[in-house]
Amino acid sequence: DAGVIQSPRHEVTEMGQEVTLRCKLISGHNSLFWYRQTMMRGLELLIYFNNNVPIDDSGMPEDRFSAKMPNASFSTLKIQPSEPRDSAVYFCASSFSGARDYGYTFGSGTRLTVV
Amino acid sequence: DAKTTQPPSMDCAEGRAANLPCNHSTISGNEYVYWYRQIHSQGPQYIIHGLKNNETNEMASLIITEDRKSSTLILPHATLRDTAVYYCIVRASGGSYIPTFGRGTSLIVHP
Numbered sequence: 001d002a003g004v005i006q007s008p009r010h011e012v013t014e015m016g017q018e019v020t021l022r023c024k025l026i027s028g029h030n031s032l033f034w035y036r037q038t039m040m041r042g043l044e045l046l047i048y049f050n051n052n053v054p055i056d057d058s059g060m061p062e063d064r065f066s067a068k069m070p071n072a073s074f075s076t077l078k079i080q081p082s083e084p085r086d087s088a089v090y091f092c093a094s095s096f097s098g099a100r101d102y103g104y105t106f107g108s109g110t111r112l113t114v115v
Numbered sequence: 116d117a118k119t120t121q122p123p124s125m126d127c128a129e130g131r132a133a134n135l136p137c138n139h140s141t142i143s144g145n146e147y148v149y150w151y152r153q154i155h156s157q158g159p160q161y162i163i164h165g166l167k168n169n170e171t172n173e174m175a176s177l178i179i180t181e182d183r184k185s186s187t188l189i190l191p192h193a194t195l196r197d198t199a200v201y202y203c204i205v206r207a208s209g210g211s212y213i214p215t216f217g218r219g220t221s222l223i224v225h226p
């Protein structure tokens with residue numbers, strides 16, 4: 001298994017543009033988590049899906065952020081319009097619901113820079 | 116979740132044991148202690164977890180005090196590749212578990 005796959009690895013965009021981050025879950029996993037990491041705030045949970053259904057989106061900073069799971073193995077995180085303060089590393093992670101933490105795997109992240 | 120307290124940074128000589136402490140004085144009876152680490156530019160990686168007994172795997176050992184208010188992660192023979200941020204997390208295990216990460220301890224292993 002190739003693990004959790006995120007794309008792109010790096011994204012540089014201008015303020016006001018739409019940004020879409022992508023995540024492919026590990027086969028068989030049914031939970032999906034999006035995190036954001038910055039120096040100031042550390043690693044923050046943005047949203048959590050279980051069986052394609054958003055369970056907790058209280059960490060989504062504002063309406064400019066949206067996340068979807070169009071199918072069981074894929075998720076997108078969209079920022080529209082993007083702002084410089086959105087610059088961060090965005091991680092997704094997947095797990096099998098009910099598993100212990102060794103079933104909880106992170107991707108390599110997408111480093112987003114908004115200029 | 117029980118709050119955890121970790122030193123912000125530590126250093127260790129290569130080949131020596133690295134002992135990373137974590138305080139979790141408000142831990143509940145059904146809460147486990149989990150350790151993750153994050154190597155630069157990568158996502159966090161699970162290391163080990165335990166409830167009240169000491170645990171060991173191929174990566175590390177976890178020592179939990181008898182009152183469960185603190186624990187220590189031990190890397191028995193640290194290597195340069197163990198340089199990372201180490202997170203101690205306390206949470207009840209199960210399907211609804213969602214790791215919440217604090218600031219962790221930045222461990223630097225030097226030659």
